[in-house]
Each structure stands twice: as structure tokens, then as C-alpha cells.
Amino acid sequence: MGKATVHDVARRAGVSIATVSRVVNNKCRVEPGTAARVKRVISEIGYRPDAMARGMRHNRSYAVGYIVSDIANVHFMVAAKALEEMLAANDFSLIVCSTGGDKARERSQLDLLLSKKIDGLIINVSVHNDGLVVELSRQLPVVLLSRKVPSDLFQGDFVGNDGFRGAYELGRHVLSMGHRDIGLIRGPDNISTGTERFNGFVTALREKGIDLPQPRIHFGDYYQESGWNGAGALLDVRRPPSIIVAMNNAMAYGALACLRMRGVAIPGDISFASYGDIPNRELLFITPTCISQNPDQEGSMAGEILLRRMKDRGARPMTVLIPSQLLPGDSIRNLASKSKK
Amino acid sequence: MGKATVHDVARRAGVSIATVSRVVNNKCRVEPGTAARVKRVISEIGYRPDAMARGMRHNRSYAVGYIVSDIANVHFMVAAKALEEMLAANDFSLIVCSTGGDKARERSQLDLLLSKKIDGLIINVSVHNDGLVVELSRQLPVVLLSRKVPSDLFQGDFVGNDGFRGAYELGRHVLSMGHRDIGLIRGPDNISTGTERFNGFVTALREKGIDLPQPRIHFGDYYQESGWNGAGALLDVRRPPSIIVAMNNAMAYGALACLRMRGVAIPGDISFASYGDIPNRELLFITPTCISQNPDQEGSMAGEILLRRMKDRGARPMTVLIPSQLLPGDSIRNLASKSKK
DNA sequence: ATGTTGTCAGTAAACGTTTACACATATACA
DNA sequence: TGTATATGTGTAAACGTTTACTGACAACAT
Numbered sequence A, B: 001m002g003k004a005t006v007h008d009v010a011r012r013a014g015v016s017i018a019t020v021s022r023v024v025n026n027k028c029r030v031e032p033g034t035a036a037r038v039k040r041v042i043s044e045i046g047y048r049p050d051a052m053a054r055g056m057r058h059n060r061s062y063a064v065g066y067i068v069s070d071i072a073n074v075h076f077m078v079a080a081k082a083l084e085e086m087l088a089a090n091d092f093s094l095i096v097c098s099t100g101g102d103k104a105r106e107r108s109q110l111d112l113l114l115s116k117k118i119d120g121l122i123i124n125v126s127v128h129n130d131g132l133v134v135e136l137s138r139q140l141p142v143v144l145l146s147r148k149v150p151s152d153l154f155q156g157d158f159v160g161n162d163g164f165r166g167a168y169e170l171g172r173h174v175l176s177m178g179h180r181d182i183g184l185i186r187g188p189d190n191i192s193t194g195t196e197r198f199n200g201f202v203t204a205l206r207e208k209g210i211d212l213p214q215p216r217i218h219f220g221d222y223y224q225e226s227g228w229n230g231a232g233a234l235l236d237v238r239r240p241p242s243i244i245v246a247m248n249n250a251m252a253y254g255a256l257a258c259l260r261m262r263g264v265a266i267p268g269d270i271s272f273a274s275y276g277d278i279p280n281r282e283l284l285f286i287t288p289t290c291i292s293q294n295p296d297q298e299g300s301m302a303g304e305i306l307l308r309r310m311k312d313r314g315a316r317p318m319t320v321l322i323p324s325q326l327l328p329g330d331s332i333r334n335l336a337s338k339s340k341k
Numbered sequence C: 001a002t003g004t005t006g007t008c009a010g011t012a013a014a015c016g017t018t019t020a021c022a023c024a025t026a027t028a029c030a
Numbered sequence D: 001t002g003t004a005t006a007t008g009t010g011t012a013a014a015c016g017t018t019t020a021c022t023g024a025c026a027a028c029a030t
Helices: A006-013 A017-024 A032-045 A051-058 A074-088 A103-115 A130-139 A163-176 A192-207 A224-235 A249-261 A295-311 B006-013 B017-024 B032-045 B051-058 B074-088 B103-115 B130-137 B163-176 B192-207 B224-235 B249-261 B295-311
Strands: A063-068 A093-098 A120-123 A142-145 A157-161 A182-186 A217-219 A243-246 A271-275 A289-292 A319-322 A325-327 B063-068 B093-098 B120-123 B142-145 B157-161 B182-186 B217-219 B243-246 B271-275 B289-292 B319-322 B325-327
Touching: A006 A017, A006 A032, A017 A032, A051 B051, A063 A074, A063 A103, A074 A093, A074 A295, A074 B093, A074 B103, A093 A103, A093 B074, A103 A130, A103 B074, A120 A130, A120 A295, A130 A142, A142 A295, A157 A163, A157 A192, A157 A295, A163 A192, A163 A243, A163 A271, A163 A289, A163 A325, A182 A192, A182 A224, A217 A224, A224 A243, A224 A249, A243 A249, A249 A271, A295 A319, B006 B017, B006 B032, B017 B032, B063 B074, B063 B103, B074 B093, B074 B295, B093 B103, B103 B130, B120 B130, B120 B295, B130 B142, B142 B295, B157 B163, B157 B192, B157 B295, B163 B192, B163 B243, B163 B271, B163 B289, B163 B325, B182 B192, B182 B224, B217 B224, B224 B243, B224 B249, B243 B249, B249 B271, B295 B319
Parallel strands: A063 A093, A063 A120, A120 A142, A142 A157, A157 A319, A182 A217, A182 A243, A243 A271, A271 A289, B063 B093, B063 B120, B120 B142, B142 B157, B157 B319, B182 B217, B182 B243, B243 B271, B271 B289
Antiparallel strands: A093 B093, A289 A325, B289 B325
16 A cells, blocks of 8 residues: 555564665665565565655655746647656656746746745746746756846856757858848747847848848747738738748748748748748648757756756856757748849 | 745744644634734745645645656647646646656656655556556546546546547548548557547448458557558558548658658548647648547546546546547548449 | 633644664774 | 774654644623
């Protein structure tokens, strides 16, 4: 039964509870004969130390929290999977929380986790909750996932995708295909990934002396619908761009849906590219050229950093940028061979 | 600080710890004046009851476990999201575990959860671990998700998709489109959903006097590659069927990839249909006709049932079947107008 | 005045561990 | 033989709650 305690074992093995505890955690040396006897009893009655009692003593729970805006988002789920495996291998449990990007819910979820005395936290902070993180990081090890907060507020561990480089690479690739007139659906400018990717992309353009005019830039919120709207807006002008680029996967879906709905041929009428992973992308009506973020690496790395930090609170803060990867598709028309516009 | 205890509050408010506890849980009546004072102190020093200590007293953790084979699977992650929301609204946390279908890992994950004294468990039991569930359900409330175990072993709560009806409906639809020669990629027969869906489908056929010959049936393991192989095998015969039906979403992806790779036109050369949800399916190269399982309903219902069961261990076991839904696509050629085969 | 009730608040024990401390025994050294 | 060191084990106090029990005090009925 699951209700066996250290006392039951002690009684049955004819030793004191202290000895049982020592055998379980093999701390101090205990006489081999005694140890063997205790171990036998333990497996006989199926004793299993109560993690809560143990946790109370040590003020540890052997659980870590994972707070993200949308746990059903492919990116965070894949990361979660890798993370969970990493943690489970170290006997930590993962408590997941989905906040829907809601500040108040984030707060209350967090309160719940804190009361549970989680040993660490991996969080994709929602917009405008930066103060929370600062406060938190004084109480327990925190690893920021994907979204940074301003470094003057917080300097701690961070694991994310190298948005600048990835977007830069994407920009270079788009240019190499001969495109000069680009329509961009970018992410919010209060999310670090939003500005990073934007900066990386336009840097690539600027290096070629190309400037992205305001009307070619549309702000989205990383959700699918804003991709749809952005694409619509970019098309509804006298002279649309030769390519549309969406800066995350959900907006990419939205934009593609819009293009398809309107019967715009890709890449015949207009080209397309996007940032972020699209599962089974070769099965879409057109295989989009995109940037893979390797979310599994992101997850396992976050786990690794957190484990390290929990072992040593004083360790130097780390910032790990997971490299991106260009996955070529056939959604970009090559204008490079013929002369440009 | 997070280190404030009930003693700190008591001292500062000039009352005993018992009174503080009473105020926090507003159990017995306590004089309004005193209560107010205590409450003020609580918010002043930011006291927050330690869930572990509390849990130890009550032998509850206010956490439930969620064990699935693959947490990155769309179906389970959508269910997880709904589940998490339902639980969070009731102040429960969700601990997720991914087992990769490995029996030993399932066992050890479970041990970890049990030592954490979880209050309940929602589990998608892996194949051949039925005994485990039986043993478990004696220790704590358990809700089976998606996969049943034989009812002579276990009679407890179950939430899943109505595989028989869904597949039956799919079969009817396929027939109504005029198809008579059907190739099936079915799931394993040691997984309840595998046999249920199969039975539902062939029942529909049998009602029309159609019998599915052995060579038209291929066994898959619910993973993508087996869908690819199944489709390949069904095509590699002198006279392939007029339609291929895959019995879960991952195998559907595999089969579609195979068909596309071989340049088989859908539904021109061959038709296609499948069981299970395919996100953004209207963006695939062909919009597959499929059965939606409403995994979000599955998740929230599982949460509901578990909450109910945790309140009342003696409640009658429930079996809830989430209804499926046919989502028509354009992957099935209509042979019905012209005469049949 | 005495008992009966009722309200509020405090004391202390319990939950299942870990661990500082103490104790007992054995071995070594003088 | 007496002191020192080492080894193995037991006792009891903590960790932060909840709660059964007890008590103080007032109000009220006799």
C-alpha cells in the first residue's frame, strides 16, 4: 500500500526511523547487515518516501514550473516535451501552466506555483509583466524562455532562439532570390522576439541598400488572425510587393490562408516566406520556405540551464541562443536570373 | 518575502497561530475585528500558506498528473490545454509526463507522481500496462483518457472519443460518395481505439453488404511512418483501391506524404479520408475529409470527471464518449452520380 | 448566587520526513 | 587501566500547517 511510512519500516526491521532514513538516502555509513535488512523490508511493504514531507524538511519540492502563454502552441509544446524529458531524467516533475497571455492569470498561476514551493521556473513572460520576473528571480531560479526582458531590469538566465541571426539569414535568402519589394508581417515591438527578428531582417536589407517603407510593414500579434489581416492589407494596394514574409508560424498560417482564399498563386503571383516551424510543411499546398527554430533544443537547453542554476544559485547568468536553420521550400520565385524590377 | 510563516503573522497580529489559520481558511467564526487585523498583517508581509505543509497535514497535494505517450502530439496537447484550464480554475496544478510509450518509463514517472502524493491522475495508458491501472485505481482517483482497458480488469472513469460512431460515420460517408473498394490503414488491435474505429468502419461497410478483404487492410502503429508504409503497400498492387482511409492523424500525414511523393493525384487518381484532427487542414495540398475528435472537449471533460471523482471517491464510474464530427474536405472523388464500380 | 450555554481564542499534537546531538560499543594508543 | 578516536545507532527536535481539545469570559436562565 502507498500508506507505509518510515515508522512502519523501522518497526518491521527492528531499527529506528533514523536508520531507515539513512538507508534510504544512503547518507552516513550504516552497517551492511542492517542496511540489507531495511532494504528488504522496504521492498517488501513497498515503502516510498513521501515527497511532501521530505520537501517540507528541505524546503524543496523537486518540481519546476513551466509558464507559457499558450501550451497548445506547437513551439512551446515541442519545447515542453524536450524539457520534460530532461527534467524527468533528473527526478524533477514539470508543472505546466497556460496563461493565455493574460497578466492576471499569469500572476495567479504563479502564486499557486510559489505556494507549492517549486524549485525553479521556466517562463515565457507575457508582455508587460517584466516587473514580475524581477521580483521572482530574487525568490527562486528563473530561466526566461524565448522572450527577454530589458537587461537593465533583469540579468539572469535566458534561453531563446537567435531571432536576429535567423531573420537576417531569411532576409539574405529572400534577397538572393532577387526580391527587392518586400511586404512584412512583423511581431509586436514590445516582445523581444518581435523587434529582434525585425531588426535582423531589415539589417539584411539595409546591407543591400534597401529600405523597407512604412506601408510595407504590418504589425501582427503573433496570432493567426493577424497574419490573415496583414496579408490582406499588403495585397489591397495598387502595387503589392513581390513577396510576403511573416515573422512567426501562426501568422504564416493566417497569411497563407488569406493568399489561398484570394486565389493568389504562390509563387506565381506572389512569393512567400516565414519565420518559425511549420509541422509537415511539405504537405501544404505550397511548401513554404521558412526558418526552423529548433524548439526541442530550446526546451532541453532551458532544462539544462535551470538544473545548473538550481545546483548553484550563484553561477554566472547565461544567455543561450539556439541557432536557427533555413528550410528552403518552393514558395519563393527566383527573380535573380532575369534582371531585377 | 516568501518566507513568512503563520507564526510571523500571529506574532505581528498579536494572536495565536490557530487564529491565523482560521482566518486564512475562514473555518470557525472569528471576531470580525481580529480577523480584519490578521488579514491586514497577511497582506502587509505577503504571507502565503505553504502548500506542502498544508498538503502534508491533509495528505493532499492539489496537483494531478497527466501521463501520455507523447505530449507533443497535437491531440494530447490540445486536450492538455483544456484540462489545464479546467484544473487551474479549481486551484489544481497539472503535472505532465511524457512516456514515449515506454512501459518502464511509465512506471517510473508514475512512482515519482505517487511519491508526490498527487490527488488524481489522468492517463493515456500505454499498451500492455493494464495491470498498472488496476493497481493504481485502488490508491487514487484515476481517469482513463482515450484508451480503455478491458472492462473485466477495470471499471472506472473513462473519457474518450466515440471511435465506433466516428468511424462508422466516416464509413457511411465514404460509401455515400460511391466508393466500394477501400484500402484501410488501421491502428493496432491491442489499443482500444484501434479496434473500435476498425469495428465502426467495417460495420458501416457490412451494412451495405461490403466486405473488406485482408489485402485491403494494413496495420499501423499510429505513428507517421506506418502511414507512409501502409499507403505504399496499398498502392503496390495490380489494382489499387479507389480510396485510402487512415485511422489516425499521424498516419494520415504519412499516407498523404507517400501519395504526394509518388505523384498520385487526389482525388483524381485516388481518394483519401482519415480519422482525427489535422490542424489547418485547409492549407494542405488537398483538404482531407476527416473526423474531428474534439480533443479540447475530451480534455475538459476529463478534468471535470476527475474533479468530481476527487470530491466523491464513491461516485458511480462514468464513461463519457466525446462525439466526433465529420469535416468534409475535397479529398474524396464523388463516384456516386455515375453508376458504381 | 449558581449553573447553563455560547462565542472566541489559545495550546499542543499530529502529518512524515531529515538531522543535530547524544549514546553505546569497540578499537587504538599511552 | 584510562583516555582518545571511530563507528553505528537511537532520540528528539525541527519543517509549516490544521485541528481536537481546553479554557476564558460573557450572557442568560434558574
